[in-house]
Amino acid sequence: MTFSEFKDQVARELDLRLDSYKLNRVERRVYSLMRRHQVEDLSECLQRIRGDKDFKEAFVKHFTINTSEFFRNPTSFKFLETRVLPLLFQENEKVNIWSAACSNGSEPYSVAMLINEMGISRDRYQIVATDIDRFILEAAHQAVYNDQALLRVEPALREKYFTPVADDRYQLDARIKRQVRFVYQDLLKEEFSSNWNLIICRNFFIYLTREGKDTLTRRFAESLAYRGILFLGNTEFIFEPGAFNLKKIEGSFYQKLS
Ligand SMILES: C[S@@+](CC[C@H](N)C(=O)[O-])C[C@H]1O[C@@H](n2cnc3c(N)ncnc32)[C@H](O)[C@@H]1O
Incomplete structure (x- = not known):
């Protein structure tokens, strides 16, 4: 064979x-x-x-390679915190956030912590996180992490949002857990809902063929709301963003044009 x-x-x-x-x-x-x-x-x-x-x-x-950690690529998360999130909350009454291929949840929970720190009221946003791996979704739901996953969490946030449980393992605070809804989804097969203000899809494009990436980029662009942002992994780029009705705003952040 x-x-x-x-x-x-x-x-x-x-x-x-x-x-x-x-x-x-x-x-x-x-x-x-x-x-x-x-x-x-x-x-x-x-x-x-x-x-x-x-x-x-x-x-x-x-x-399905599940490698992930909180605030993976801190510079990008800083840009998210200082530029992207403030802009989205300034422009929209309600901000819809989707972490696609979210793995163990450290990515969407990082965003939830940032928003919580901004003091934004709970009814002004939703965070949905999806993955194809049911085991990792269960782990994300449990939200217990080892030291390695927390390496890039600032000490103050670590102190505030994590409680040691056993053997270098830490439980994420229930307030943050409640902010993220985990759903099973195959990004290559299933329909996407629309009107997302922020789509985070990091370290997934790297596994796809050129054609697979283009198809997914087009589908993400269509699912974004006007001026919505697509946030990719640090080694993932869209070579011709204009062809997808997107413009590059910084590193791997792209904004929907119209
Ligand atoms: C390397 S992890 C990225 C995790 C996180 N986004 C990050 O950057 O830290 C890739 C994730 O893609 C998921 N995945 C693989 N194929 C998928 C598919 N067709 N649909 C949705 N998720 C998929 C895997 O289960 C895995 O959790």
Whole structure:
């Protein structure tokens, strides 16, 4: 069985749009999982995905890379805090925020902390966070983090919003937890709702083909409200923002033009 045949069958089996992901990356991940589970070849791997629930779960988990941390790329979060959020709250009575491919929740919770620190009243915003990995969504909901995830949290915020629980693990304050609603969603398959003032999609484009990125950029741009902002990862750029009705405002922040 060629890798391409395997990929098509897995895509059908798991109902995933694997064609939008960079093929060599998908291939590397599959072979490393096979080595770990002593799976001989692609046919056996497919059989295990079909017949072994635990292996199927391990496959999906291994495929979705969940690396995340609070205030990942602090300079960008500073720009969000000092320029983007004040502008959005100045221009809109209610601000709709979507963290797409949110992983363990540290990204949307970082935003929730910033807004809480700004003293904005709770009825003036909503934060929705989505991901394709149900396990990581459950972890996000629990909101218990290790030291590594908190490395970039300023000491005052750490003191205020986290309580040590055990073995270098910290529970996020319930006030912040309540500000984020987590929902399962496959970004490559499902419909998007519209009227978002801020869409944060960081460190997901890197896994996609050029075509996959363009399609997602167009769909995000369509889902933004007028003058809404798209916030990407620090190594992710849109080469021709104008083609998507966007303009670059700084680093990986783009604003909807009309
Ligand atoms: C590297 S993490 C990025 C987390 C966070 N945005 C950040 O920058 O720290 C990538 C996330 O994309 C999610 N993901 C992968 N494919 C997806 C898809 N088709 N739809 C939604 N989320 C997906 C993974 O489950 C993972 O949590």
